[in-house]
Amino acid sequence: MYIRKLYTLVFLRNDTHILLGLKKRGFGVNKWNGFGGKVEADETILDAALRELKEECCVTVDRDNLKNIGHLEFTFTGEPTLMDVRVFSATVFEGTPTETDEMSPKWFPYTEIPFEDMWPDDVIWFPYMLKDKLFFGKFHYKGYDTILNYNVEELESMQKFYHDKTK
Numbered sequence: 554m555y556i557r558k559l560y561t562l563v564f565l566r567n568d569t570h571i572l573l574g575l576k577k578r579g580f581g582v583n584k585w586n587g588f589g590g591k592v593e594a595d596e597t598i599l600d601a602a603l604r605e606l607k608e609e610c611c612v613t614v615d616r617d618n619l620k621n622i623g624h625l626e627f628t629f630t631g632e633p634t635l636m637d638v639r640v641f642s643a644t645v646f647e648g649t650p651t652e653t654d655e656m657s658p659k660w661f662p663y664t665e666i667p668f669e670d671m672w673p674d675d676v677i678w679f680p681y682m683l684k685d686k687l688f689f690g691k692f693h694y695k696g697y698d699t700i701l702n703y704n705v706e707e708l709e710s711m712q713k714f715y716h717d718k719t720k
């Protein structure tokens with residue numbers, strides 16, 4: 554039995570590039586990732602996603618333009634927590650991505666995503682996101698570098714996924 558903790562992870566994209574941030578501190582330091590963090594007790598998942606994006610790279614997105622595209626679950630041998638990460642994508646945003654205390658943002662062409670400096674799971678599920686497919690991925694790690702087992706599946710609808718999950 555795991556203690557489930559909710560996180561958000563947001564990617565800004567256009568036709569040719571994706572915005573990643575180099576994490577400057579804390580969990581995942583020195584890795585490129587999307588923008589996100591813990592969902593606080595008093596906020597919705599969507600509000601947390603918008604807040605973290607603003608805090609980490611100074612960009613705002615209208616809530617109607619933020620699309621929930623995936624669900625990731627991470628567990629780690631010997632640790633009681635299951636990280637429940639809600640993945641979002643947006644193509645319309647306001648502001649210029651700007652470095653903050655937490656993240657240094659940079660646009661990458663889709664052909665040059667720096668998977669060698671990212672979480673090892675990313676190379677497995679990014680192809681779903683890049684092909685605009687909805688997905689559910691589960692990854693069990695030993696430490697933070699080795700994936701012991703995983704499964705990723707394409708979803709037909711996030712709404713149906715969450716409906717079936719709570720049945």
Ligand SMILES: COc1nc(N)nc2c1ncn2[C@H]1C[C@H](O)[C@@H](COP(=O)(O)OP(=O)(O)OP(=O)(O)O)O1
Pocket residue numbers: 560561562563579580581586587588589590591627636638672674675
């Ligand atoms: C284990 O594999 C992971 N892969 C990817 N791509 N992203 C991950 C993985 N594990 C966690 N994440 C994401 C989920 C969140 O977006 C961040 C972690 O959030 P963080 O711990 O930085 O949360 P904050 O609320 O910002 O934390 P502090 O304010 O306490 O620094 O990584």
